[in-house]
Amino acid sequence: MECCGCRIGINKEYNFYKVGDDFYCENCVEEDYITYYSVCGEHYEEDEVEAYNGVSDLIKRINMNIEYRKRRIEYCQKQEKNEFNKSEILYNQDKIKELEKELEELKDWESD
Numbered sequence: 311m312e313c314c315g316c317r318i319g320i321n322k323e324y325n326f327y328k329v330g331d332d333f334y335c336e337n338c339v340e341e342d343y344i345t346y347y348s349v350c351g352e353h354y355e356e357d358e359v360e361a362y363n364g365v366s367d368l369i370k371r372i373n374m375n376i377e378y379r380k381r382r383i384e385y386c387q388k389q390e391k392n393e394f395n396k397s398e399i400l401y402n403q404d405k406i407k408e409l410e411k412e413l414e415e416l417k418d419w420e421s422d
């Protein structure tokens with residue numbers, strides 16, 4: 311049997327993997343671990359959950375996000391004026407407004 315990845319024959323005495331109808335040799339398969347979060351009994355994948363080390367960490371990251379978007383806008387303003395750059399500027403301006411609103415809402419918590 312030929313490996314679907316490297317196309318080398320799989321020795322019949324060796325370990326192999328089967329994915330659907332496809333066979334793979336040991337060299338082509340790596341075991342990987344994914345972190346899942348269980349939030350009040352619901353399962354979420356790693357990219358759906360953000361972990362923060364206190365409210366100051368969240369505020370710091372929001373400010374970094376705002377700075378990044380401001381630089382993005384500056385960059386787009388220096389580029390030629392086309393539809394893509396215009397919509398990129400508007401998109402980032404909207405995001406900055408959202409982030410600033412989020413910062414505003416965190417003020418009470420921060421000063422607790």
Ligand SMILES: [Zn+2]
Nearest residue numbers: 313316335338
């Ligand atoms: Zn292989």
